[in-house]
Amino acid sequence: MNSMVFGRYLPVDSFVHRLDPRLKIGALLALLITVFFDAGFLGYALIGLFVVVALILTKIPAKMVVQAVKPMLIMLLFLSVFNLIFLHTGKLVAKVGPLSIYSGAIFQTIYISIRLVLIVSLTTILTASTKPLDMTLGLEHLLSPLKVIKFPVHEVAMMISIALRFIPTLVEEAQRIMKAQASRGVDFNEGTFKEKVFAIVSLIIPLFISAFQKADDLANAMESRNYNPEARRTRYHQLHWRLADSFVLGLIVLLCGTIIVMSIVL
């Protein structure tokens, strides 16, 4: 559980937590796209500054950000090595044995690293500051125009919210089963390959059985309450668009606009 930081909700109260989920989802999407516009280091500095301010406003501890980025390091390393070896643009900078390293490759590597870190940080801000249920509610609102073309918005939103709701339950269940099997002498950390495979089997099978059991129970519970996805329903929990949301929306439009203009002009 301690290692599972990416995608986890941080239960504190902050400016970003109080923002409308529709805004946050939309903003994330816009910013993710903007990150891929090449506006030079100045552009990344702008987005970087925005991200740092947002992280501070979300009250995410620096440690949590580092932990979220950490799993990306291996991918980053992999990408960097490939880029350095195979990308031959710009000036020749160094020659190590059979390898030639070009300036274009170095820049490209730095860009990719910055992009990845920004993407992870942005996503962390959204997931840390938005409760899963708010997230689906926001998503449902954002997708609702698709109802015109008979897209099952409510069903999809319901599926997503159920899936999200079950992530912590299944993680908890997995830990419980791991402990139970560890009590029966399973060693999940050490042992030969065959022992490890067997250890995983002793986790996966009970986990699957319990997941299907829970799905079955939930389906029964929904049916016994006469759940009908097409029924018109009201909501207890309403989303409210506030002045702060409009302000942040303006800011993000400005930021994304600037970056895109910069990338075209430069």
Add this chain to the structure above:
Amino acid sequence: MSITFKNVDFIYSPDTPFSYHALKGVDLDIPEGSFTALIGHTGSGKSTLIQHINALLLPSSGEVRVDDFIITATDKPSVLKPLRQKAGLVFQFPEYQLFEETIARDIMFGPVNFGMPEDEARAVAAKTLEMVGLNDTYMERSPFEISGGQKRRVAIAGILAMDPDILVLDEPTAGLDPQGAKEMLRLFKSLQKSGKTIIMVSHDMNQVLEYCDHVVVMNKGRIERNCSIDELFKEKDYLSSLSIDLPVITAFINDLNSQGFHLDHDIKDIETLVKAIGGELHE
């Protein structure tokens, strides 16, 4: 096999916003060969405490001693693997840990993990299956086609097959029918008589009165009582402050005594109580 906790603290996810201080300065001695009840509210730290006994959790500070094993914050789990065989831990709803194709193979799983040869383990499996009240026609059946109560028995047999000296049970009778629960508890009692130390988390004070001899009360991560059950059930006010009901028999004795009877508080079963009441009425 003695169990000793020395000033044990345990914190879940330390140094994160999710950190939770589950055990606070726990000092505890569990007598060897006792049938100890562990009681307390949900979230009082019972499950955290029992997971220290077989080193599934390592104390954040302080130390736990189980026989010759000393468990501290810095121990490597691999060193402690032999402890898992000596202290068998049965989780709540253990039927969810079943995974093998046949019941026999599932019960053998533990012993084989601790290095027992397969044929020997199969014999042990047959024996423990009988102990939990299922005959050997069950050996080759799938653990997923039997009833919930039978699954529970198979799962408990899986721990018993490791022949642990200490048996730790987290609400072993939750969700069992009264007859099945009684059979389970009698089995644990007989295991205690054969020399094992039994620790059982329970919310049912009637069970505690009838089967246990020692009791540990936890509240908000601390040990509040560590005494014999006779002593605990004398503290009516303390128990009601924890909203724990007295066992039916003890409550009945209290009622009778307040109406002029002089019955012994330590009576634990109906027959003795009936005789005692009869004796008094006779006088």
